[in-house]
Amino acid sequence: MVKQKKETKSRFSLEGRFVGFVGEFGKQPKRIRVITSDTEHYIKLLKKLRGSVIGVLEPGEWVQVSGKQKYKKKTGKLKLKADQIKPIAPVQAKSVSPSPIATPKAKACVMICQKSSCRKRGGSKVSQSVTDYLRDRGWENQVTIKGTGCMKQCKKGPCVVFMPDKSRHTNVNPKQVPTLMEKHFLTR
Numbered sequence: 001m002v003k004q005k006k007e008t009k010s011r012f013s014l015e016g017r018f019v020g021f022v023g024e025f026g027k028q029p030k031r032i033r034v035i036t037s038d039t040e041h042y043i044k045l046l047k048k049l050r051g052s053v054i055g056v057l058e059p060g061e062w063v064q065v066s067g068k069q070k071y072k073k074k075t076g077k078l079k080l081k082a083d084q085i086k087p088i089a090p091v092q093a094k095s096v097s098p099s100p101i102a103t104p105k106a107k108a109c110v111m112i113c114q115k116s117s118c119r120k121r122g123g124s125k126v127s128q129s130v131t132d133y134l135r136d137r138g139w140e141n142q143v144t145i146k147g148t149g150c151m152k153q154c155k156k157g158p159c160v161v162f163m164p165d166k167s168r169h170t171n172v173n174p175k176q177v178p179t180l181m182e183k184h185f186l187t188r
Contacts, residue, residue, distance in 0.1 A: 020032070112160050114149070
């Protein structure tokens with residue numbers, strides 16, 4: 001009997017537009033978002049790259065990302081891990097056409113903790129700020145707001161999770177809401 005591998009590993013290289021970082025607000029990012037002509041990629045960063053990309057990469061900038069990829073046959077998922085990121089000139093990157101940032105992504109959701117500890121730390125004001133932001137832009141039908149139970153980060157509240165990328169933010173201040181909303185929901 002021959003055993004089949006459950007995952008396939010190989011190298012990847014792609015060119016596209018850098019959209020933003022994924023991770024906790026104010027901490028080193030663990031992942032980046034890059035849009036190519038066919039899809040949006042969430043790419044994990046090697047630990048040695050995490051500190052070096054902050055302040056260097058700007059949203060909308062063209063980048064070439066290379067590293068290792070794993071394809072898991074059981075789940076059908078492809079996971080990318082970058083070991084090199086290089087800014088490139090827009091002339092080189094022909095695979096992606098430039099597009100303005102204009103509308104929120106589909107299936108967007110903001111989950112805000114509604115338990116007492118997060119509410120005491122300003123969760124109600126964050127929730128109101130998110131509601132105001134959506135109303136001002138006419139996105140009430142495109143982005144859902146959900147109140148949740150405890151997210152197990154009580155001392156770091158208020159806690160907010162942005163879907164579909166499952167990005168969790170703690171110690172969220174109502175003044176940070178516009179920046180966070182644009183970071184997570186504005187694309188193509």
